[in-house]
Amino acid sequence: MTHLTREPIAVAALLAAVQGDERGGTCVFLGTVRSDDHVTAIDYSAYDEMALAEITTLLGEAHARWPNARVTLQHRLGVIPVGEASIAIVAAAPHRDEAFAACRYLIEEVKQRLPIWKKELRADGSATWVGQPT
């Protein structure tokens, strides 16, 4: 499984990568594109090589903090329509507390650390980089 994809995210495949008989709690986080301010889609781009290295580091950190949990994530790139997922994070652990904590940790770190950018696209043809003053 690759951590960056240009296809719709297949959550079932992510779940299969982390679930197991000894892990009774599984947490799934999906980030989906919102329709704020007439947005119809977001175009995601990345510094792929650095993002992949950083994801490997993040997953290693989560594993070190919650050794009984198994975690993985996938970030989608390219044009993603409203309502579809840009990121999925899954964490499975013996008990729910660890699963929630690992999942929360990963999404917060993803937002701080991954070299990924988004451009909001609107029906009128206009486009805006998120967080990048023009």
Added chain:
Amino acid sequence: MARVTVRFFARYAELTGCESAAVSIASDAATVADVLARVRESVPGAQQLPARPLAAINRHQVRLDARVQDGDELALLPPLAGG
């Protein structure tokens, strides 16, 4: 002489109209800031880059006073917006 490949992403690639540029610096003690100054001189549109952009050398985020070496890849990163 240090030859550095500078990569631009997202809005920075739009400002410069390119995704990468090769930059040569005569000094053997050049920093990211030195390369950035050369980029502003030599790459059209690069004057519009912010004064202190995020930077990464060979995929690791660094400060602007970090040294660059021959063959390095210097990436200029707009504010991160993953998720």
